[in-house]
Amino acid sequence: MTRIRTVRPMQWGTDAVDENLSSGSDNDVDFHASVRDTARNDGTTTAIDDDRVFELILDNGLVVRLQAYDKRTRDEWVSRLRKLVKYWKLRKISDMNTFKSIRAANLSSLKIDEDVEAELGQFGHKWEVTRSEASPELYNICSISSCRTISLSGLLYRKARRHGTFQRCGVVLSGGKMLIYQSTLRKTSGEQVANIHQDKQQVIDLAGCYVYSGLIVEDDLLYQNRTFDANHVGTLASLPRVWTEDGWTSTDVDVMCCFVVWMNTRKGWFRTAGDTVFGTNKEGATEGEEGNTTGPKDGNGRRRAKIKRVRQLGVPGRGMVFKCRSRAERDLWVLNLSIEIERLVEKQRWEDETGEGEVRFAG
Secondary structure: OOOEEEEEEOOOOOOHHHHHOEEOOOOOOOOOOOOOOOOOOOOOOOEEOOOOEEEEEEOOOOEEEEEOOOHHHHHHHHHHHHHHHHHHHHHHHHHHHHHHHHHHHHHHHHOOOHHHHHHHHHHOOOOOOOOOOOOOOOOOOHHHHOOOOEEEEEEEEEEOOOOOOOEEEEEEEEOOEEEEEEOOEEOOOOOEEOOOOOOEEEEEEOOOOEEEEOHHHHHHHOOOOOOOOOOOOOOOOOOOEEEOOOOEEEOOOHHHOEEEEEEOOOEEEEEOOOOEEEEEOOOOOEEEEEOOOOOOEOOOOOEOEEEEEEEOOOOOOEEEEEEOOOHHHHHHHHHHHHHHHHHHHHHHHHHHHHOOOOEEEOO
């Protein structure tokens, strides 16, 4: 919604393709007819009923046209979309103003500047940051109570492989999964291509994953931004950065802006034998506990064993590095990811205790 500049009824001449179109009813066009696989778009027609079509003008100059059932339905879509676009643009500005205000309050309270904040925020002692404060609007109860379908969303920079490069992507955290969408299209020369769609690249199931941040990320980062600032010799290893779209500034080094989502890539079938219930202790080792006397029995009176799919221990996994714009955004992402992972663990524990979601067979 924040990428939409204008929502309006269709106007001829907005797109170059209008030269090949004519105004009129397109009720006689069968959009659901089975045709051969061709290079043409599905539902291609030479006539458009402009009384039922509205268009979205994006900030990159591209146009998205949509057709409603009738003119009244089109007007309703236009009216409601305009309100949603206005709301989300104001919401985005409000969220950024909250980040800026809480930072300004902490800098004033601790009597430091942004350069010192980059070091004090990560290496400061407890007595040094006692007077700092956190915003209840950013760190709210919704992530814990699941009052919102989407826990967190935004633009991040992702490095899928250890020796890869960071690429900009859109990330949505919802339902215990990270949905990663392609944010930018580029040519082979690296030039950015204007686009209206965002393809889904990957879905990360957070069940069995770990998230960590801090100095330990330096081993996964490998290559860091090493620049020289003549005004601050010997202090920071990177120059200050500014984002012109919202005015956010940051002097944090790369390792303080990154977090890693570690995934176990191997699974195996785990079967309980006899009357022993197997589980996992706090150290991650498999242990047994007697007392499985409530499970179902087969026709011969024997206790049925249980089988389920579990992640193997002691095997190498895969780490995916995500880079935020600042340490403040990184902390917000790490907190919400930790809450989602903890929720999945509690759900799995509840299913194990109640016996739901298990596959049983006679053994």
